[in-house]
Amino acid sequence: MRKGVKVAVVGGVFVVLVGGAGYGAYNILSALNDDGGTASVRTGPPSGAEVKETTGKFFTAWEKGRAATAASYTNYPEDAASLLTAYGQEAHITKVRVTPGAASGDTVPFTVRATVAYKGVSKPLEYRSRLTVVRGETTHRALVDWQPSVVYPRLRKGDTLVTGDTAKAPIEAVDRDGKVLTKEKYPSLGPVLDELRRRYGDKAGGTPGVELVIRHADQNTADTTLLTLAKGRAGRLPTTLSASVQAAAETAVAKYTESSVVALKPSTGEVLAVANHRDDGFNAAFLGELAPGSTMKILSAATLIDMGKATASGPAPCPPSAVSLSQTFHNLKGLAPDDHATLSESFARSCNTAFVKFADEVKVNSLETEAEERFGLGRNNWKVGVPSFDGRVPASDGPDKAANLIGQGQVQMSPLNMASVTATAMTGVFRQPVIVSPKLDGREIATARGLSATTVAQLRSMMNRTATSGTAAGVMAGLGPDFGAKTGSAEVDGQAKSNSWFTGYRDDIAATAMTQDGGHGIDAAGPIVASVLRSGG
Structure with a gap:
């Protein structure tokens, strides 16, 4: 048949x-x-008349608060009924008026105007959304294709709407000098401030307000405020941030899409700025898990020096290619080979093959041990004050052992991790990054051995050379004399260009930036870091 x-x-x-x-x-x-x-x-796509009839019935039932009836015009009536019921009962949204726009095939945009009322306080609510009408697979009826975003465009699966007294009091976050930090003035801080409120709202001394919020399916994600009916009294929350450095960071990342930057105070580990320019709103500056490219050579050089395998002034030849366990590694295009190079020279020129040739000199877990014991990475015990990724430098055998040395392979870092690496290389002391004082909640801060004065002197010398005459010289010009840097570019499968990485320090500020699909380190991440370092600490 x-x-x-x-x-x-x-x-x-x-x-x-x-x-x-x-x-x-x-x-x-x-x-x-x-x-x-x-x-x-x-069967087949719904006709224009069917689209109009179905949406009309759905909107009418929604307006009248008949959740079950409205849900019956969708292809997932149980899910729809649950959210539409919450819309009226938990979110306290009333007086709903839905105005459909002109249909485009089976898709209908619409505007919702309503009132949110709770405990005698009310405010108007207006927003736009859209829906699509499909043919029911078993009923063959024209039905609304149910998505939570039909009810409100920012809703995702499992989310719901709730109006009530806020779970946490509002906070007035202030920088290290007492200047108020708001998401309106510093957009990158939006997710950070929401998380600080979730964690410390009950410790800052404020009183709750009344809000309409998105309650997310992930209980570890802070509620997203949509409408404030009553403000409550904000509690004052001191942070380690610097308003001037934050402003410079926001301006710098705005010039490059998919960019993130973190600035630290090496002498204390305090976070001075965190900024992201991304369409998805993700705090990649703290939570990104990406190969750091040649910025990893700071940690790799420290490993070689601490193991007695190399010194800054010792030999580290830079051939055009190097083979490790049958995998061939190359340098960036245009880099001239140098058979007589020192480690400092190969570091400053970002020679991959020089580091790959040391792969046979290190053990499977050498890099991992250095990262954990001296730089405080990879133990999943950082308590910054908001969620963060603590870096990953796994013990790797095979070609990945060599690839890890140049920041590829299995190594993953965030800009926060690499800023901390730079701070440790500067001072010799690992100070776990923090954005609020641990005295606020008594949390235990991660510790590590740090580096010897001899290793620090060699790392600073190599990073200074990179900033004055190496790959970072162009963007670091004019920032001396107490400064250093390291460039990086990390290749990613499926991307036309590599991810751009750059880390640097000046006086008592260290900063790292990353731009996805940004090219070489000096193309995007470098100018971001230089701008932040110029702002001072």
């Missing part, structure tokens, strides 16, 4: 069904009805 044709017996009569579950070509099928006659069953 031909594919797509089914035969059923209905009341002793053979009925031929043509097509699939309801999304194929338009067909009129015949079946016996209860009266012994025939009834037409439609």
Whole structure:
């Protein structure tokens, strides 16, 4: 029998069904009805008249607060009924008026105007959304294709709307000098301030307000405020941030899409700035998990020096290629080989092959041990004050052992991690980054051995050379004399360009930036870091 044709017996009569579950070509099928006659069953995309009729009935029921009725016009009535019920009961949204716009095929944009009322306080609510009408796979009816975003565009699966007293009091976050930090003035701080409020709202001395919020399915994600009905009294929350450095960071990342930057105070580990320029709102500056490219050579050089395998002034030849366990590694295009290079020279020129040639000199876990014991990475015990990724430098055998040395392979870092690496290399002391004082909540801060004065002197010398005459010289010009840097570019499968990485320090400020698909370190991340370092600490 031909594919797509089914035969059923209905009341002793053979009925031929043509097509699939309801999304194929338009067909009129015949079946016996209860009266012994025939009834037409439609398949294929809904007609314009069906779209108008279905949306009209759905909107009318929604406006009248008839959640179950409205849900019956969707293809997932149970899920729809749950959210639409919460819309009226938990979110306390009333006086709903839905105004549809002009349909584009089976998609209808619309505007919702309503009132949120709770404990005698009310405010208007207005927003735009859209829905799509599809053919029901079993009912063959024209139905609203149910998505939580139909009810409110920022809702995702499992989210709901709630109006009530805020779980946490509002906070007035202030910088290290007492200047108020708001998400309106510093957009990158939005997710950070929401998280600080979730964690410390009850410790800052404020009183709750009344808000309409998105309560996310992930209980570890702070509620997203949509409308404030009553503000409450904000509690004052001191942070380690610097308003001037934060402003410079916001301006710098705004010039490059998919960019993130973190600035630290090496003498204390305090976070001075965190900024992201991303469409998804993700705090990649703290939570990114990406290969750091050649910025990793700071940690790799420290490993070689601490193991006694190399010194800054010792030999580290830079051949055009190097082979490690059958995998061939190359340098960036245009880098001239140097058979007589020192480690400092290969570091400053960012020679991959020089570091790859040391792969046979280190153990499988050498880099991992250095990262954990001296730089405080990879133990998943940082308590910054908001969520963070603590870096990953796994013990790796095979070609990945060499790849890890140049920041590829299995190594993953965030800009926060690499800023901390730079701070440790500067001072010799690992100070776990913090954004609020641990005295606020008594949390235990991570510790590590740090580096010897001899290792620090060599790392600072190599980073200074990179900033004055190496790959970072162009963007670091004019920032001396107490400064240093390291460039990086990390190749990513499927990307036309590498991820751009750059880390640097000046006086008592260290900063790291990362731009996805940004090219070489000096192309995007470098100018961001230089701008932040110029702002001072």
